[in-house]
Each structure stands twice: as structure tokens, then as C-alpha cells.
Amino acid sequence: MTAAGATPDLPADLTRASAADLAAGIAGGTVSAVEVAQAHLDRIAAVDPGDRGVHAFLHVSGDLALEQAAAVDAARAAGRTAASPLAGVPLALKDIVVQQGAPATAGSRILEGWMPPYDATVTTRLLEAGVVILGKTNLDEFAMGSSTENSAYGPSRNPWDLDRIPGGSGGGSAAALAAFEAPLAIGTDTGGSIRQPAAVTGTVGAKPTYGGVSRYGVIALASSLDQVGPCARTVLDTALLHEVIAGHDPRDSTSIPEPVPSVVDAVHRGRADGVAGMRIGVVRELGGEGYQPGVLDSFRAAVAALEAAGAEIVEVSCPHFRYGLAAYYLILPSECSSNLARFDAMRYGLRVEPAAGQPVSAETVMSATRGAGFGAEVKRRIILGTYALSAGYYDAYYGSAQKVRTLIKGDFDQAFGAAGGGAGCDVLVSPASPVTAFRLGEKVDDPLAMYLNDLATIPGSLAGIPAMSVPSGLAADTGLPVGLQIMAPALGEAAMYRVASAFETLYVAEHGSTVPLSVPELVVNP
Amino acid sequence: MSSATPTLADYDHAIETFDPVLGLEVHVELGTATKMFCGCSTAFGAPPNTQVCPVCLALPGAMPVVNATAVEYAVRIGLALHCSIASWCRFARKNYFYPDMPKNFQTSQYDEPIAVNGYLDVQVDGETVRVEIERAHMEEDTGKSTHVGGLTGRIHGAEYSLLDYNRAGVPLVEIVTKPITGTKASAPAVARAYVAALRDLLLSLEVSDVRMDQGSLRCDANVSLTPAGNPVFGTRTETKNVNSLRSVERAVRHEICRQAAVLEAGGRIVQETRHFDESTGTTSPGRSKETAEDYRYFPEPDLVPLAPAPEWVEGIRASLPELPWLRRARLQQEWGLSDLEMRDLVAADAVGLVEATVDAGAPADQARSWWSAYLGQQANSRGVSLAELPITPQQVARVVALVAAGTLSAKLARQVVDGVLAGEGDPDEVVAARGLAVVSDDSALQQAVDQALAAAPDVADRIRSGRVQAVGAVVGAVMKATRGQADAARVRELVFSTLGVQA
């Protein structure tokens, strides 16, 4: 990072630069936005396609991206001030956020070829900020999964080991960052789909407070849980992107009508002041059984580093977290069974005629289309949700799950609150993912094992609080990245980013570079 | 229900044997400019699928936003029906698949409606019947399917269906009564009177145009029979989309006779949806509700709960217009009408027209007379309602004023009205264009009188000699010369003064 106004020294390979440095270079005239976009498009062409390519992207919008970049360069040439601190920087957009001019699939066959006629609010904000959208990234179908193996278009690969998963559902966005195909990415997080991919790819990903970023134009999985968030390779880049996309949107009535927390300032504060005087809680229930030893070792080392830097470390107990996974797998399927009802062949997307001999009616066309267009995991969750909402079961399932949600919120209130015996923590920490990246195919036939990947991230989702994953290092047992999860109270993003930034600074001081810069050289399609 | 069962019982017999129980569900399309959850227009009759957007087409990613005016209208309706307004309520999703419902769920309200527990007093044969209201809740309309081919016009058996989503998302309020019991033989009349009173009320609240023929007010009539004196309700049927006041009455009456015949023959009533056929006045079975659809209701997570502030609700209460029946009683008194005269005006939908004519300056008796007599005949002969006649209360009031000023005679006034109805403009324009004004300009009249007297010197002599009745011939000649537009009394005065005769 360079001081404002100064022109940074950009690496010869522009794809290895941070978003902040690229933006400064573009604003200072060291490099053009078109050159930056082209460098990333070239990188994508080199590492993304092929049998053993990263396959982060489902669609690359080369012409659109170069057009957007040229507009940024033209604005600069005309003497206009940069549209935002990220003007001209390329970004990978998760293919669950709609953008005019690019197909939107949500990773599903049922939407194959659909061209959205409108922009999501997030898309609009990115384009208005001069961010250059390179293309749409891969994901588990409708964001249901933890590995991208549920994508109808094949899995993405983890740049740290191409035989391993990049996490999910936002594995495409995370892999694009780790493979230097883009310095910025957009993810969505329902139960961990930003944080778990960030953890297993050694990148940074933040889930803002529920309602912090508009969901308008984001294809819904579970409306009461879904949240859009920023992803990058550094905490500062993540914060810069956070401020571009966050804020109230009148088209999403669940978006919060409050000012966006000053997360960029918080990052600078974390660098300057560290964590001295902060109270950091370690959640007893997010560790132990089900967590890989190498992950726990890395986590303990991170906590020790924070303590050594002056933070006060306390252990907190959140007894209701153990019911989180069960509650989550009732609420999510219930809402998704309803949200996905619109995919019925009547207005857009796939249309499959009933088998020969069957009568052709609206019902049989809907049924044939949904049968052919949805994958196994999507069908599983639609069936679960339809059952959970049925008359006579609603109270026992959906109703009880909502009560658990309230109890989990209570646990967080207790951990963050100072009154009434509360632990008074500024943030809580845990591993973001219980394990490092597993092998492609390893858990694909075991949905329950797959669900456990979200063990640590689900409580924050149910409570609607902000949470992020920042790399804590490499696991000694696998040599793969581990993510440190930092959770803060609702709208407490500043504390969260401050701790993340402070930790990243400590890590660089000790190891000489950030985790993403230590990824081995990618050899695809040798 | 064997084929040997007589299909309909005699009505009087049915009522002696059974007590009918009614439940009425009325859907009102609100007259907001935009839809319930998006900014699309709600105007009726636009070309198909021209009033749609990502939200009301349920495109992936689109999200609803509640129309604040629709909430205000729902609160107005709730307050006018004496309901309690919820201090906190939510929308819910009613899940079922149907091609004219883009999301395959309807955003509605389920166990947390905006208004509950009210009533509406209706007049039936001079008696007041209190119909209790269970709830009024907000929801959105579906699109419109047109099933082409097949015999029934329904989805089954159709060759293909056309979908128009212009109506999808139009705001609705559904008003549900509690079971209406004890109405006996007047059950059909109570049903009709309730819907009529509700229509009046909604019109006066200015929340809907309540056009039953355009579907902006739709009634579903639930009817069940219970053996006379038995407190346990029987199985009910729901007759859908009864689209006129007369049909409400006929549908209820038909269901009473049909169900009585089934029950008397030892059969049982099937809980089902039935369709009313306007041409035959009968109902026929639709979807059976025995395998009741499970709508899997749950709170709409894309919308935040509504919490109408008490001050806001009280502000709306304070701004409610005078209730239509109170207004009618007041006007009847102000205009000095008998019950029968008032009832005729109400039946002709003329109360508002007369009131507006009075407001424009006409005396009440003349305003009423115009609308109920001459304009009534004109409306009848054209087959339109009074309101549809191309004349405004202000124009009628102007005609009345011209008569009062002596500019028009009664006969000329009707010709002026004819001109207005023929699209010739305002009354004054018609008077000018057709040259219809009574000639009251003395100089013009004097000239006509002088000419008439000069043409008939013998008559003039006779008048001078005191035979004043001879003036009639001169007046007649002047009237003829002015094509009937002279004021006969003034002509008479001018004849006498010209001849120096004391009348």
C-alpha cells in the first residue's frame, strides 16, 4: 500500500498486485484500466479452461470488461476524479448476482442461457464505482454446497492443489482470487458460502451484517439468511469493496437504513494501533470434535499472536450453537423450497416437454422441467423444506428452528454484551472451516459430512451478525490454508475489520508476505 | 348424490327444513396507481404483458417492496368496518403452483392480518342486520389465464393457455365475514345487501372503483345448511367469482335449494369450490377441497413486518369520509324526501349525482327531478347508467339556472340537455349554437310586437276597446315569429303597453 496520491510500484505481473495498488496505479497514470483488465483476462485464459484448469468462471465477459475499463480510462483522460477508490479494478462476480449482458445460471441447468434483463443493485453499485466486471464465477447450484461440486457445470479447483475443492458455494470467486484471475470478487453467504471458501483458498471474505448489502438482483436461496459480501486477497481490498457495495437500498426492504460502518478506516486503525485493549472471545463450542488438528493448531497460534499483540483473550460459551446446524437445515430448505418454486418453465429458463405418452399440461411441463433442471442436492432440500412447512409439521420444524435462532442470537448477545454477566467481547473468533480443502469427490456422496463444513459459520448466519475469514496460515498436517473467523455484533464491522487487519499485519511481519502470495505456482494443463 | 335425486328443493320448503349459514369473502382490487410490491401501473385494459417488471414477473433475484398507499387503503377499509388495526403484522407466503402466479406463491397475510374483528350493518327490508367481519387482509392478485380450446374454458382440456401478467401483483384486500347465521329466508337478500353495502362503503372510501363487471370486486359465497335449530354447521360449498349483486343473491338461493335437495335425499354435501353460471343461475362443481391443498404458509422473509404507528392510524380514522348510509339519511332529510323517493334515487345510483348537482347550485327538488325523470329516461333508452350519460352535474345545474333566470323554458331546457348529451358542448354553447334562448331582449320583442300589431290592425282596435282577451292572437303571432323563443308573459305586457291599455 502506498500513501494516497503517490503512485505505487506495481509488480511486472499486474495480476499479483492488490486492488488498492492497482486503483492507485490507474488513478496515477502508471497503468491503464484496460491494461489491467487485459492482464487479468489473459491470466483467466491461461489458467481457467481445460480439464485441469481452475474453472473459476462460468462466463467471461471479455468485451464488456474492456469496455468498462476503457470508460474508466476515458474519464481519467477527461480530467474527472476517479468514481471510487476501486475505479478500474477488475472483479469476479458470483453467478448468482444478475448483470445485464452476461448470462446468469446460479450454477443450475434450469437457468442455462438465461440473460437477465436487469442489474442487481450490487452490480449497479460496482459499475458506478468504475469496477470492471470480468465475468461470472462458478458456484454450487443455487449456492447449495460447500465444494462447488454441486454446480451443474462442473466443479472449480483449488489453486493450492488442483485435486482439491475450493470450498463452496462461492468456490469460483475464491478460486479466482487465489489463482490471481481477479483481485476482487463478490460472494454470497447463507451459511458460510463466503467464509468457508475464503478459508480453504487462503483468501479473505466477509459476510456483512444481514441487510448490510442489498439482495435485490441476487438469486435467492434462503431469504432470511442470504447476504452479499466482498472477497479479496487482502483485508484492505475487502474493506474497500465492502464500502462500494454496502448501504441501504429502497428495493430491498430488508436492507438496513443505516450508514455503512467505516471499515476502511478500521483497517488503517488495525494496522496502526493493532488490537491493544480489545477483548477477544474464543468460542468454546467452535473447536474440538470435528475439527482437524492442523486447523486447531493454526487457530491457537493466531489467538496467541493476538494476545501477544495486546488483546485480552477470554473463553466464552455459546451453549445453543450445537443446535445451529439442525435449525439451519430446516430454515434454509423451507425458504428455498418456496424461493425456487418460480423456476417452472413458464416464463424463462429451461423448458422440458413431458415424456412421450404423457399428457402435456402446465403441471407435467413444470414437473418434467424441474425434474431435469435441478440437481440432486437442490431436489433434496426442496423436498426437505416442503415437508418441514407442511401443515401439522410447521410448528415442530420451522417453528422450532426459529426458536433456536432466537436462542443463538441470545448466546451472541451474552458474548458481546457487557451487562447482566455478559462477556463484553469486541469480537469472537474461531476457525472458519473445521477442515482444510478436501479432495474432489471425497464427500460428494455424503451430504451430512458436507453439511459439517459449515459448523463454525452457521451460528453467525442464523444471528445475522457480520463475520469474516482471514487466512491464519497453513495447517501443519496438510500444508493447506486455514481461515480465522472473526465475528462481531450487528453493524460492528469496524471492530471485525480492525482485528482482521491487525492480524494480517502481524502475519506479514512474521512471514514476510500474506498467505495468498505464498500460493505455489499454478501448473495447469502441463 | 344419485341421479335420482331431485336437483333442487323448493325454496320455501328448504328454509322450513334447514337454517342457511353464510360466509362471504370479498376481494377488492385497490385503486392504487401502482401494484402491491412494485412500481408497475394497475390500469385496467392495457395490452397483455405491458405492465410488468422483474418483480411482478418473478424474475430470479427480484424482490418485493410494500406499496404504502395500499397499506393505507387497507387500514381505511379496516377502520370503516370497525375492525381493530394490528399494531404489528406480517405478510406470509401461500405456496402453490399455478401458471398465472409468477412466483408460484402468493404474498398474502395468514395468521397476522392487518385488520380483525369488525362489523357492517346492512339494511334488509327495513331491518338492520349486523354482519360480523372476521378479518381484512392484504394480498396480491394473480395474472390472468385464457384457456383456448377445450369445452369448458378451464385449464383442463384446453389446447393451450395464454398468460397475461398485467394483473399479477395488483393490490387486493380480502374481507372475510364470520359465519352469518339466523337469516332464514332472507339469506340471499342479506348476502346481496352485504355486498351492496360493502361496495358503497368502498366507493365512499375512495379505495377502489369496485367494478364487479371488471373484477375489481369479486365475491366468493360460502353456503351451508344445518337442520333447523341445530347449532352445528353443515359442510359448506364455496361458490367462486359471483360477479354481480343479482348473482350473489341467485347463487346463494340456488345453493340453498341444491343442498337441501341433496340432504333430503340422504346424500351428503361435498366440500368443494363451485362455479356460478350467470346464464342459468346455477352452480356447478369445480375443484374438490376434500384433498385440501396444503399452502405451506410461512412468514414472507423478503419483507419486514409492518407496524402501523398509532398516530398514523388515528390520522386515517379522522380523515374517513361520512359513511354512505349516514350520508344518505342526512341528504334525505336535507332534501325533504320520503323513504320511497330516497330509495328510488339509491336504486338508480343517483344520490351522488343529485348531490353534486345541488352542490353546483341547483335546488334539490329540481336536481332530483332532472336525474330521476328526463335523464333517467335518456339513460334507459341508451342502456347506460346515469353516471355514464355524457352530462355532468355541473351542466345539469347550469340548465336549471338558465330556466330559473327565464332564459330557457322547460321545453327548451330539454332541448339544451339533448344538445349536451349529443356532445355539442356546455349548456351555454348549445343555447348559442342552436339559438335556443328565450327572446327576452325587449327591443327585439318590441319589433316583433309592432310587426304583429301592424299586420292585424283590427285585433289592435279590439284590444284598445277593452277586449283584452284578444291579446292571445298577437302573442301567438309573436311566438310564431320568434320560433317559440319569446317569453309569452313579457310579450303580453309589451302588447298592452304599446297599445296604452291597462291590463
Ligand SMILES: [Zn+2]
Ligand atoms: Zn411490476
